[in-house]
Amino acid sequence: MSKENGVIYRISGPVVTAVGISPRMYEVVRVGDEGLMGEVIELHGDQSVIQVYEETSGVRPGEPVVRTGQTLSVQLGPGLLTKIYDGIQRPLPELEKTMGVFIKRGVDADGLDLEKIWDFNATAKKGDSVSSGDVIGTVQETKTIEHKVMVPPGVSGKIKDIKSGDFNVTQTVCTLEDGTEIQMMQKWPVRTPRPFTKKHAPEVPLQTGQRILDFLFPLAKGGTAGIPGPFGSGKTVTQQQLAKWSDADIVVYIGCGERGNEMTEVLDEFPHLMDPKTGEALMNRTTMIANTSNMPVAAREASVYTGITIAEYFRDMGYDVALMADSTSRWAEAMREISSRLEEMPGEEGYPAYLSSRLAEFYERAGRVETLAGGDGSVSVIGAVSPPGGDISEPVSQGTLRIVKVFWGLDAGLARQRHFPAINWLNSYSLYPPSLDQWYRDNIKGDFPEIRTEISALLQVEAELQEIVQLVGSDALPVDQQLTLEVARMIREFFLQQNAFHDVDTYSDLKLQYNMAKAILSFQEESKKAIAGGAALEDVVNIPARTDLMRGRFESGYEDKIDEMLEAMNKQIADTMEAN
Amino acid sequence: MTGKEYRTITDVKGPLVFLNKTEPVAFGEIVELRLTDGTLKNGQVLDTSDDQVIVQVFEGTASIDKQTGIKFLGDVFKLPVSTDMIGRILDGAGRPRDGGPAIVADEMADIIGAAINPYSRQSPSSFIQTGISAIDACTSLVRGQKLPIFSASGLPHNDIALQIARQAKLVDSDDDFVVVFCAMGITAEEYNFFVHDLERTGALENACLFVNLADDPAVERLITPRLALTAAEYLAFEHDYHVLVIYTDMTNYCESLRQIGAAREEVPGRRGYPGYMYTDLAMLYERAGLVKGKKGSITQFPILTMPGDDITHPIPDLSGYITEGQIVISRELHQKGIYPPINVLPSLSRLMNAGIGDGKTREDHKSVSDQLYAAYAQGRELRGLVAIVGEDALNERDLQLLKFADIFEDQFLRQSRDEDRSIGEGTLDYAWKLLSNIDTKYLVRLDQKWIDKYHPTDKKE
Ligand SMILES: Nc1ncnc2c1ncn2[C@@H]1O[C@H](COP(=O)(O)OP(=O)(O)OP(=O)(O)O)[C@@H](O)[C@H]1O
Numbered sequence A: 001m002s003k004e005n006g007v008i009y010r011i012s013g014p015v016v017t018a019v020g021i022s023p024r025m026y027e028v029v030r031v032g033d034e035g036l037m038g039e040v041i042e043l044h045g046d047q048s049v050i051q052v053y054e055e056t057s058g059v060r061p062g063e064p065v066v067r068t069g070q071t072l073s074v075q076l077g078p079g080l081l082t083k084i085y086d087g088i089q090r091p092l093p094e095l096e097k098t099m100g101v102f103i104k105r106g107v108d109a110d111g112l113d114l115e116k117i118w119d120f121n122a123t124a125k126k127g128d129s130v131s132s133g134d135v136i137g138t139v140q141e142t143k144t145i146e147h148k149v150m151v152p153p154g155v156s157g158k159i160k161d162i163k164s165g166d167f168n169v170t171q172t173v174c175t176l177e178d179g180t181e182i183q184m185m186q187k188w189p190v191r192t193p194r195p196f197t198k199k200h201a202p203e204v205p206l207q208t209g210q211r212i213l214d215f216l217f218p219l220a221k222g223g224t225a226g227i228p229g230p231f232g233s234g235k236t237v238t239q240q241q242l243a244k245w246s247d248a249d250i251v252v253y254i255g256c257g258e259r260g261n262e263m264t265e266v267l268d269e270f271p272h273l274m275d276p277k278t279g280e281a282l283m284n285r286t287t288m289i290a291n292t293s294n295m296p297v298a299a300r301e302a303s304v305y306t307g308i309t310i311a312e313y314f315r316d317m318g319y320d321v322a323l324m325a326d327s328t329s330r331w332a333e334a335m336r337e338i339s340s341r342l343e344e345m346p347g348e349e350g351y352p353a354y355l356s357s358r359l360a361e362f363y364e365r366a367g368r369v370e371t372l373a374g375g376d377g378s379v380s381v382i383g384a385v386s387p388p389g390g391d392i393s394e395p396v397s398q399g400t401l402r403i404v405k406v407f408w409g410l411d412a413g414l415a416r417q418r419h420f421p422a423i424n425w426l427n428s429y430s431l432y433p434p435s436l437d438q439w440y441r442d443n444i445k446g447d448f449p450e451i452r453t454e455i456s457a458l459l460q461v462e463a464e465l466q467e468i469v470q471l472v473g474s475d476a477l478p479v480d481q482q483l484t485l486e487v488a489r490m491i492r493e494f495f496l497q498q499n500a501f502h503d504v505d506t507y508s509d510l511k512l513q514y515n516m517a518k519a520i521l522s523f524q525e526e527s528k529k530a531i532a533g534g535a536a537l538e539d540v541v542n543i544p545a546r547t548d549l550m551r552g553r554f555e556s557g558y559e560d561k562i563d564e565m566l567e568a569m570n571k572q573i574a575d576t577m578e579a580n
Numbered sequence B: 001m002t003g004k005e006y007r008t009i010t011d012v013k014g015p016l017v018f019l020n021k022t023e024p025v026a027f028g029e030i031v032e033l034r035l036t037d038g039t040l041k042n043g044q045v046l047d048t049s050d051d052q053v054i055v056q057v058f059e060g061t062a063s064i065d066k067q068t069g070i071k072f073l074g075d076v077f078k079l080p081v082s083t084d085m086i087g088r089i090l091d092g093a094g095r096p097r098d099g100g101p102a103i104v105a106d107e108m109a110d111i112i113g114a115a116i117n118p119y120s121r122q123s124p125s126s127f128i129q130t131g132i133s134a135i136d137a138c139t140s141l142v143r144g145q146k147l148p149i150f151s152a153s154g155l156p157h158n159d160i161a162l163q164i165a166r167q168a169k170l171v172d173s174d175d176d177f178v179v180v181f182c183a184m185g186i187t188a189e190e191y192n193f194f195v196h197d198l199e200r201t202g203a204l205e206n207a208c209l210f211v212n213l214a215d216d217p218a219v220e221r222l223i224t225p226r227l228a229l230t231a232a233e234y235l236a237f238e239h240d241y242h243v244l245v246i247y248t249d250m251t252n253y254c255e256s257l258r259q260i261g262a263a264r265e266e267v268p269g270r271r272g273y274p275g276y277m278y279t280d281l282a283m284l285y286e287r288a289g290l291v292k293g294k295k296g297s298i299t300q301f302p303i304l305t306m307p308g309d310d311i312t313h314p315i316p317d318l319s320g321y322i323t324e325g326q327i328v329i330s331r332e333l334h335q336k337g338i339y340p341p342i343n344v345l346p347s348l349s350r351l352m353n354a355g356i357g358d359g360k361t362r363e364d365h366k367s368v369s370d371q372l373y374a375a376y377a378q379g380r381e382l383r384g385l386v387a388i389v390g391e392d393a394l395n396e397r398d399l400q401l402l403k404f405a406d407i408f409e410d411q412f413l414r415q416s417r418d419e420d421r422s423i424g425e426g427t428l429d430y431a432w433k434l435l436s437n438i439d440t441k442y443l444v445r446l447d448q449k450w451i452d453k454y455h456p457t458d459k460k461e
């Protein structure tokens, strides 16, 4: 590659046009006297159009533009976890060190700490034949996560030399017979999916501890979910709950064009929250990307790619990775802004015509795969969507819903009633249950799927009955239907509502969820019997043991007490017959 | 670089001027335009290339012709800042408007404002008592928050903003607030109302005003809030002040943004507003907060009037997506004669949980707030039902809730413009008293332990 130098011809916000260079598409270039980082996004004639990842005010035509020969890449290796990056993988703590609390520009920072010494433990040995993706050694990256050092994609051969010991990420830990040297750090272009052997159908649920999600609308490991909702409906809280409680090995959390304080909250909280699986701080398994709404839009556009590339890298080690992007709408808006600066022909609502294909390509990078090394890894992707006015007929929501297999629809009305999580149980869906049901039968209870069906059916019936109630009042309904309404109310208030901010209620495991659902159905059954035996509905509904059972979910040790509470409830229901 | 004056205007369109030039002009550079009659105008470069430049003229393009001389001043827009700004009234471009001397710069600050590194932020968690029960109990404000007032024309949002500015205080320290007030396109009458009130209460001495009125240039409005926030940042992060920024009316700001977009023939987003309006607003709202290692803070109260009272209109909608909650003013309550007419149901403070509770406000605050909300929400819903089926169809519980909704509006919400209620006695105890109109057995959101301790008649003492 020739290092020819160009000059700036035009500047319009984040979009800069250069002449005098002929770079490749998506090549990274240095723009202006301050060497601002940019990426080539269009070539026409002798002009190269560049999106610049930093603020461009003060930059003038005539300033230099220099090629780097690299495409936009991330550094992958030990040291990714517990980190917080901006959209182009600059560690935010490093930026603070060099420029203080405000992000200035023209500063470069490596994604990985290149000096840090890691204890590399070789697992392959001299003479082994290795190829792309094979694990040649490990490093204890955090207390809970063992980092697997892999042969980079495209490399293979026989090991001539490998040794355990203390190395930094750029030192050679392994040499192949053809002379190829392997370091712990590899680089990967963010816009290119990392290779794997093949995709598998997902068959294991991603357990989140959130009742409405796990029980009614489950996401599979390797699956995709969209969470659209108007402002204040609970997208961020839901995403943070998933980041905290889902049983993934690794979590990549992307704050894409959202609030600064929300990232601070995660940074403050995660080091103190314990992973229910390992008993260690959740931060140990987490990487964060924070490109907030007031940071440059071009870097916002890149942030989702940076995040998903890191996710794929851990997947390749055989881990289950969960990635949250909050919010994909802000990413789409970044595309729209840049596209309009390019004066491209706009599609619907000004979004570029390629919006839906970009969304599809992104979600396609999710999946459960057989890794190059023959292992099993997955990336699950959960994207928040922020439709204007909460109306999901808009392009980003529609483009997302066409691809994702799970739809968690947040509802302004429910949020206003303070029914949280405000996920609408009538229009949300998951396409995974058929492929997950066997897992539930084997691991939770044989009739798990049937119980789920009964619960959903009750909610459907309630919706129909509510229409009648609106017209004539509930007293006009026959008593069995009034009971159905009571049971449905119990499902909503006791089971579906879950307070993310309550120490105990914030997380329920699948077994407990199952027991809670069974308790509701048991209430229904016993009450039916009691009413048939002459009890008054009012009495049945008001038994104190039912309140105890419902309130119990806020107490620790509930999973051990629920059976007893259920028994007490059933007994009191039976007693209501004698009272009459 | 400065000095050369061009007379090479090729086109004038709306607030934009297109001209040819030979020097390399910086993106964002400040421009001075000299009209043939000697009038000076200012502008900023929106697009620059080897041969052509697009300039946005703050004062509007009226009277500009091809003879107009244009000078590039070599730098981006900077505001002279100093603590002497406190007590001053400046115009929408930062020049004195009160007849006083020019601000002697302690520093020249770039008005675009760099983003706060998210890693360097500190989570807001100090409760601000506004003395307004609806806000303090149900949508508690914390220092460093951005909490807009969603209002509509003809509603008393200005009174509420002023009452907050007057009464806001921290319960656990005597640090005072400095108010930075930013007017964008409001009427002279509204402006006088603000200034008189600030004067009357002596608050003007502790305030800095940036004023762009309805008959001032519309394009200038795009920089006015940036100046105000630049001043606020300087005071908060260089001089440890706690700054309360009130800006009104964001709707006028957004209209100016739309005007520029249209003049540039950009592809519009929803309802003609530019697609980048979210980002543009975020560049303002995100300048609220606390940062590690600095004592000061910036709390923002943007006021916006919802066109057609429509909360899904892009201006409130995009604001709501960025701010940390919203206080919604209701026309219905206003028409009932209730001040402040705050509808707590669609209102929300997302940072409330971090700022209330034991050691901050009071241990029962959360429970009381949830209970007020639930009871009022149910009571209001029952009003609808009663309209159809009549009160006779209601059971005892419903009747109590129905009555409570009236009590809540009439006594809890309603307070006078200078009534400053303390969070403990003035607001929470009062809430308990009003809630005692409902049988305790229906107060399911209240923990038994708080009932035992605070209920005026059922407490165990
Ligand atoms: N599961 C939950 N439990 C308790 N409260 C919740 C829950 N979900 C949401 N909330 C409440 O709703 C508020 C808004 O939620 P959140 O910030 O997640 O909204 P959002 O959809 O991300 O909004 P935006 O689009 O503006 O970012 C929270 O501050 C919290 O008060």
Ligand SMILES: [Mg+2]
Pocket: A235, A236, A237, A258, A326
């Ligand atoms: Mg959010």
